[in-house]
Amino acid sequence: MRILHLSDDGLPDWRVEKSALTARKNGHEVFFAGRLNTITDSVFSKVHSINWSAGAMIGIPYYYHRVKKQIERLVGLVKPDIVHAHNIGSAKISHELKLPIVFDDHEYFKMLSLVNAENIKFRDNKGSNSGFSRAISDMKLSFISRKSISTWTKWETELVSSVPTITVSEQIANDLSKMMDSNIKDIFVVPNFPMEVETTEFTEPQDRENLSCVYAGGDSKHKQVTNRDISGLAELFMNQEIGNLTIIGWEAESSKKFRATGFLPRKKMFYEMFQNSIGLIPWKKHWSHPFLNPNKAYEYAHAGLFVMLTSDLTSVVHTLVDNCLTFEDYDDMVLKLKYFKSNMNELYEKRLRIFNYAKNNLIWEKYEKNIIDAYNAV
Secondary structure, three states, X not given: OEEEEEOOOOOOOHHHHHHHHHHHHOOOEEEEEEOOOOOOOOOOOEEXXXXXXXXXHOOOHHHHHHXXXXXXXXXXXXXXXXXXXXXXXXXXXXXXXXXOEXXXXXXXXXXXXXXXXXXXHOOOOOOOOOHHHHHHHHHHHHHHHHXXXXXXXXXXXXXXXXXXXXXXXXXXXHHHHHHHOOOOOOEEEOOOOOOHHHHOOOOOOOOOOOOEEEEEOHHHOOOOOOOOOOOOHHHHHHHOOOOEEEEEOOOOOOOOOEEEEEOOOHHHHHHHHHOOOEEEEOOOOOOOHHHOOOOHHHXXXXXXXXXXXXXXXXHHHHHHOOOEEEEOOHHHHHHHHHHHHOXXXXXXXXXXXXXXXXXXXXXXXXXXXXXHHHHHOO
């Protein structure tokens, strides 16, 4: 089969590429269309450009139909047997064009629209605009956030009840099933686990004399009120005796107890993780957390890091079983880090257990059959 992966984003996008590699392994030819990018080495037979805009993503007719015409022309060129849509706009347009489609709902767009609205409402007030131009900008953002909530919820309901859908956790799959009642198409769960080839170079974790933690993600640096809020984390390590902290993805001045690496390619990211003992997901509690299943938790595990995370990230807790430790807030996290700082042997045993658990369980290949089953359900 010829499979066209559609996205409102560009490459590299590791979840998109893993899905394509799975299809190639099963004898299918894969194509990609999304935002223009400069990638030179791709798993796809050919990469095409789609000029997405914010207006198209929320269904504003002029912008939406411009993108729809691009996709219609592209489909005539590629002639796919299946469209694997990685965002809700691509899925909606493909469904309108009556194409054979699988909807990869890995963002859970009803939830994402509500979170985006929060981020806009509580965004940093230190923007460069002021006066009239700032007021116009605020009105535009407010309109986009309100429009996305109503549009994406409507589209998601229509799509999940009509086409095979892939998502990242059982919690999201169950919530979608409740939302649709009995009127639902097939739902397949494919978590964001690493591929086996990414983890083959890892040996057992090394014992460490001193406690060091790592957080992977540049997405939280400037967001004060968000479902990925880690404000105050770096200062916490600088002011407490809880070991050292490295943040992968931040650009920031380092100090004795805190270091920022900037963006790292995946291989270097794993190597950086491997130098530590604990992988943190220290997002402050948020109503959306039960539906999030961040891949950093499973990357930590493969790198031999014990995982500590906020207690409401229940999808991750469910997946890792007893191979993680939750905390309620930063005060609770500090107490537990101080315990491990004085009990490094116990921490090392936990790291060995989660490393072996990851090798046996947290592998993309264990779920890729669900992608093929989704294709067969079209």
